[in-house]
Amino acid sequence: MLLRIEKGSAVPISRQIIGQIAMLCASGKLQPSQRLPSVRELARELAVNQNTILRVYERLVSDGLLEMRHGQGTFVAQSAKSNSRTVHRERLIEELRQLARQALSLGLTTEQIHDLLAQALDQLHKQATTAEASS
Amino acid sequence: MSTPAIDIQAVHKSFRRHQVLRGMTLQVERGQTFAFLGRNGAGKTTTIQLLLGLLNRDEGAIRVLGHDPENEPLEVRAKVGYLAEDQTMYGWMKCGDILRFMAPFYPTWDHDLALKYAKDFEVPLQTKIKHLSKGQNVRLGLVLALAHRPELVILDDPALGLDPIMRKQFNRDLITHLQGEGRTVFYSSHLLYEVEPVADEVAILKEGRIVRRSETEALRRDVKQIILGRQAAGLLQEKSTVLDFRPDGDDVALTVAGVGIALELLHRDGVEHRVVDLDLDEIFEAYVTGKSHGWETAEDQPVAIET
Numbered sequence: 001m002l003l004r005i006e007k008g009s010a011v012p013i014s015r016q017i018i019g020q021i022a023m024l025c026a027s028g029k030l031q032p033s034q035r036l037p038s039v040r041e042l043a044r045e046l047a048v049n050q051n052t053i054l055r056v057y058e059r060l061v062s063d064g065l066l067e068m069r070h071g072q073g074t075f076v077a078q079s080a081k082s083n084s085r086t087v088h089r090e091r092l093i094e095e096l097r098q099l100a101r102q103a104l105s106l107g108l109t110t111e112q113i114h115d116l117l118a119q120a121l122d123q124l125h126k127q128a129t130t131a132e133a134s135s
Numbered sequence: 136m137s138t139p140a141i142d143i144q145a146v147h148k149s150f151r152r153h154q155v156l157r158g159m160t161l162q163v164e165r166g167q168t169f170a171f172l173g174r175n176g177a178g179k180t181t182t183i184q185l186l187l188g189l190l191n192r193d194e195g196a197i198r199v200l201g202h203d204p205e206n207e208p209l210e211v212r213a214k215v216g217y218l219a220e221d222q223t224m225y226g227w228m229k230c231g232d233i234l235r236f237m238a239p240f241y242p243t244w245d246h247d248l249a250l251k252y253a254k255d256f257e258v259p260l261q262t263k264i265k266h267l268s269k270g271q272n273v274r275l276g277l278v279l280a281l282a283h284r285p286e287l288v289i290l291d292d293p294a295l296g297l298d299p300i301m302r303k304q305f306n307r308d309l310i311t312h313l314q315g316e317g318r319t320v321f322y323s324s325h326l327l328y329e330v331e332p333v334a335d336e337v338a339i340l341k342e343g344r345i346v347r348r349s350e351t352e353a354l355r356r357d358v359k360q361i362i363l364g365r366q367a368a369g370l371l372q373e374k375s376t377v378l379d380f381r382p383d384g385d386d387v388a389l390t391v392a393g394v395g396i397a398l399e400l401l402h403r404d405g406v407e408h409r410v411v412d413l414d415l416d417e418i419f420e421a422y423v424t425g426k427s428h429g430w431e432t433a434e435d436q437p438v439a440i441e442t
Contacts, residue, residue, distance in 0.1 A: 008328035010412040047306040
């Protein structure tokens, strides 16, 4: 499990870790029943306070992404993938809101913003098809 | 175990006419990793020296693990591990020699543990101290501070002069060997982004007093910048704590503590505003150099900040 802490970021460290683990669950890089490092191991690896890691795990358990099995450790929950979508959806909505605010302050109209988003999606689709064609 | 690890009550300390601590009060619970923050000259080292009985206070009370360092300095030093800022050790001694040299000073010295830490921290036992790098020097100091199994570890700016890789390694050591074993750690620093991942709580020292003490993440939830129109800003002045202001045309950016209450007020009155999350450095800056008064009439150019 590769996580990256950005120091001095305006995003608190616990939120950074929560976001990244949720992302790994959503993308399937973390599979259900997979065992996570212990609180102690992860704290050491990331050089982050053990209590912070413990709170992160507890939060992810209550969000339904992880489960703690007594005496065995922390594991990815069966329904982690679908539950992680809810976590991500909230974050995505917040990011879109900020983007929309920026676009409006640049003087773009609602239609222009819709167009830009459509263009971006278009580009992604094209990239995906060329990647498929070349493989 | 209900007594705090450190209990400082209304302590004053002056050097001649220079007042360093002015009624400082602070408690640190056992088992915590506590970061003590302040600018250079704020009184961090003075506080630490008072805790160890290396200086005597003018007024107030201090208890370290239940002992008064002024009257019972030996009890305190037997139970406390201390790493001084820029700790100097006998340069002509080999690292292995200084471990043996220090052992008899402490009744609880565990020499096997000292050797284990020396190995964990990659301290070269056959090398003379004067040939150590800065990072090795700090880690040797840490071995000396820990080998008597202290309940409380006091570190005066341990990260000073370490490169980023050494600092990360040092944080790791701190987490594994101190937090992991349930010890209380009290350390001073001014590298906030280094402190943030590691500390349970922080306290900010300014002009000889603690101006804020909080859990790290709670502090970031509580202190944010709100950008709003100048007219509306008066509302916040009364009901919340404004730490800093930056005028910007018709708008003003206020750094506010207790942002929850402030935002409720703004929502209630339907005041248009924008909230900016701050990092720990910015929050620290607002506490130690922020201008909280006079923003109603301030000119567009922010007042120059004293350095």
